[in-house]
Amino acid sequence: MSTPDLFDIAQKEAEAQGSFARTVLCCGSTACMTSGAQAARDAIDEVVAANALEGEVRVVSTGCMGLCSRGPLVKVRRRGEDEVLYADVDGDAARVIAEQHVVAGTPVEQGQLSLDHPFFARQERVVLEHLGEHDPNRIEDYILRGGYKALERAVTEMTPEAVVDVVLKSGLRGRGGGGYPAGNKWALLAKAPGDGKSVIANGDEGDPGAYMDRTIMEDDPHRVLEGLALCAYATGATQGFIYVRAEYPVAVRRLEQAIRQAKRNKVLGKSVFGTAFAFDVEIRIGAGAFVCGEETALMASIMGGRGTPVLRPPYPTERGLWGRPSLIQNVETLANVPTILNRGAEWFASIGTEKSRGTKVFALAGKLENTGLIEVPMGITLREIVEDIGGGVADGKPFKAAQTGGPSGGCIPAEHLDTSMDYESLQALGSIMGSGGLIVMDDEVKMPEVARFFMQFCMDESCGKCLPCRAGTYELHKLLVKVCAGEGTASDLDRLESLCEVVRDNSLCGLGQTAPNPVLSTLRYFRDEYEALVVPAAAPPATAADGASAQDGRA
Amino acid sequence: MADQRPTTPERAERPRVARAAAKAAANGNGAAEDPRDKMLTTQLKKVRYRADALIEVLHAVQDIYGYLDPVQLRRVATELQLPPSRVLGVATFYHLFTFEPKGDHTCTVCTGTACFVKGADELIAAVEREFGVPEGQTRADNALSLLQARCVGACGLAPVALVDGVVVGKATSESLRKAIDTVGVAPADAAGGAA
Numbered sequence: 001m002s003t004p005d006l007f008d009i010a011q012k013e014a015e016a017q018g019s020f021a022r023t024v025l026c027c028g029s030t031a032c033m034t035s036g037a038q039a040a041r042d043a044i045d046e047v048v049a050a051n052a053l054e055g056e057v058r059v060v061s062t063g064c065m066g067l068c069s070r071g072p073l074v075k076v077r078r079r080g081e082d083e084v085l086y087a088d089v090d091g092d093a094a095r096v097i098a099e100q101h102v103v104a105g106t107p108v109e110q111g112q113l114s115l116d117h118p119f120f121a122r123q124e125r126v127v128l129e130h131l132g133e134h135d136p137n138r139i140e141d142y143i144l145r146g147g148y149k150a151l152e153r154a155v156t157e158m159t160p161e162a163v164v165d166v167v168l169k170s171g172l173r174g175r176g177g178g179g180y181p182a183g184n185k186w187a188l189l190a191k192a193p194g195d196g197k198s199v200i201a202n203g204d205e206g207d208p209g210a211y212m213d214r215t216i217m218e219d220d221p222h223r224v225l226e227g228l229a230l231c232a233y234a235t236g237a238t239q240g241f242i243y244v245r246a247e248y249p250v251a252v253r254r255l256e257q258a259i260r261q262a263k264r265n266k267v268l269g270k271s272v273f274g275t276a277f278a279f280d281v282e283i284r285i286g287a288g289a290f291v292c293g294e295e296t297a298l299m300a301s302i303m304g305g306r307g308t309p310v311l312r313p314p315y316p317t318e319r320g321l322w323g324r325p326s327l328i329q330n331v332e333t334l335a336n337v338p339t340i341l342n343r344g345a346e347w348f349a350s351i352g353t354e355k356s357r358g359t360k361v362f363a364l365a366g367k368l369e370n371t372g373l374i375e376v377p378m379g380i381t382l383r384e385i386v387e388d389i390g391g392g393v394a395d396g397k398p399f400k401a402a403q404t405g406g407p408s409g410g411c412i413p414a415e416h417l418d419t420s421m422d423y424e425s426l427q428a429l430g431s432i433m434g435s436g437g438l439i440v441m442d443d444e445v446k447m448p449e450v451a452r453f454f455m456q457f458c459m460d461e462s463c464g465k466c467l468p469c470r471a472g473t474y475e476l477h478k479l480l481v482k483v484c485a486g487e488g489t490a491s492d493l494d495r496l497e498s499l500c501e502v503v504r505d506n507s508l509c510g511l512g513q514t515a516p517n518p519v520l521s522t523l524r525y526f527r528d529e530y531e532a533l534v535v536p537a538a539a540p541p542a543t544a545a546d547g548a549s550a551q552d553g554r555a
Numbered sequence: 556m557a558d559q560r561p562t563t564p565e566r567a568e569r570p571r572v573a574r575a576a577a578k579a580a581a582n583g584n585g586a587a588e589d590p591r592d593k594m595l596t597t598q599l600k601k602v603r604y605r606a607d608a609l610i611e612v613l614h615a616v617q618d619i620y621g622y623l624d625p626v627q628l629r630r631v632a633t634e635l636q637l638p639p640s641r642v643l644g645v646a647t648f649y650h651l652f653t654f655e656p657k658g659d660h661t662c663t664v665c666t667g668t669a670c671f672v673k674g675a676d677e678l679i680a681a682v683e684r685e686f687g688v689p690e691g692q693t694r695a696d697n698a699l700s701l702l703q704a705r706c707v708g709a710c711g712l713a714p715v716a717l718v719d720g721v722v723v724g725k726a727t728s729e730s731l732r733k734a735i736d737t738v739g740v741a742p743a744d745a746a747g748g749a750a
Contacts, residue, residue, distance in 0.1 A: 030709055031711045031724070033722075034712055034722040068712060071712075205708070207668075207706070208666070208667030208705045209667045211706075246651050247704070284610075285610065285614060286610075287613070287650070288652075289649050289650065302607070303607045304606060305645060306644055307648065307649075365668075366673070367673070373711070439669055441672055445672055453671050454668075460650075
């Protein structure tokens, strides 16, 4: 048999899994492993072995279940009964759960977490649908859940144009931050003349405070591969690259393994599903450079060079890797594609808002009760995320601001908690959707310090190619240090603001253009904090008036 | 950017001559062969001496030797047929490459946004104080290096630190001190106020 029979593989896997009456799903994500998930898994395995139940109980280490702050998480399923989720499962708790619930059949009260908990109930999982359910190490588990069906249907029944059309109609936009319509990019590459086209999955998640792409690559690597293969088929590309941060070794390992499995099953390689479509994927590893998230810098890095961006146009779809047409798409964007093909553009377009369709994965972190990875329909309000899903600010403290978009984004203050989380609304507030980092701050956090933190990051990460960014971020950082130390003057704040505009308007790439955002947005909403820090000037009334008018002008 | 993908046979042939020359030079010095050099050869073969694999090769050098030393950088330039300036330029561009050997143990404190908000700077200060090692440096007795990382992607557990690569989640000064203790690093006063 030369072409893979997905139905056959799925059926065998279903039979194999169906022979177990009980299933224990242990979260094996990085966060839970850190909290001691291995000890939990070992204890469960031990109890199962001691009771000679290996043929009855299936124990699986799954991908991220989401609620990282309450890990390690363990789910117990017994045929014909409701599943039970346990939180904070250390080795001892796992032993008790295994003995009482898995073996004897009586759920344990301690550590039980309701699945109706708003953290879970308010989410809508598309990209993360398999996480916490399947074993990311096995292609069979992915196929069982409908994996590679979209690719098979596309290459055997659909024309490339039809695939592009579905993505266009779905309204899918880039999830890396910019929000450029994916379908438009695909259409551009498809139309670009010449061969040797490549498609690149951008897994260089540089935003310090975000780990969506990491989790997708680690816990559902085949979904990324399928999305990339669909993109290649639609655009006429034959080579794919996945650019992964070197800080994510597990993601690299899982993706490499997934590529091997996919090739062995002939869903990738010289003849995908026995058709004339040939597609190969290589992994490229970064080496720690935030600027490599910018597409031209990323391509320079794939070609083994310094990750310095170049002016666009020409866009990568005209002149990309090795001078040939290329396309770069964020990992999360690609991960949406198989589901869009399976369930249809109309279905996808029905989620979210008019201009921001579908869901968005956020890494919810900072001073919240519940932190972790969430996927919500776009258009949900920030309040729902913070208060319902996040469980409110930790220790009952007041909410001060949420930061989205990392070093390129901005803060959203309490008065805008009812903002809809979509590309345009966030931009209107001076922030951006970004890649999905969402960090909540309470009243202990000082906003000028936050601005200084991000500016230091951008200064360190500036590639040095263009002056406005290289020298501008340095000068901005120096000013912010001065202000934070209480040594600044009111005129420093004005300089800060005007320099921000210079850097924003004159930098070559997105890094420099967006670096001032955290400063401008904290100045816009928390100017009083800056003003409280600066040394009063000789003529206080005039300075105060200046400050107030500047604030009105910006708000 | 202008670099074409080196797939032509001529291009693949040429490094062999250079490699033979490099090997002869090494033998001429009469030094015993370092087993690590062979490991690097294996890695170079794996990437088929492609110039565009420079970053992978530099990762391999750092994995094998612990850091990038000038001798190895020169070898990489020869083997991949790249100007030494290009190799050094790339090596210095990326943060993960280091030109100095690390200590026997490393403590890396994450300073990503979530960790920053939850007090990563206090963790750094605590390790500096208790183990007598300044941030970004290695203690004089070579026992411990204290480094920063820009987000290790475990933000749900912030603040986070890594001790010899093992993640310490929801870290406190106390739990981090214990973790460093456990790998066998003596506190500053016991080590004679080193560094």
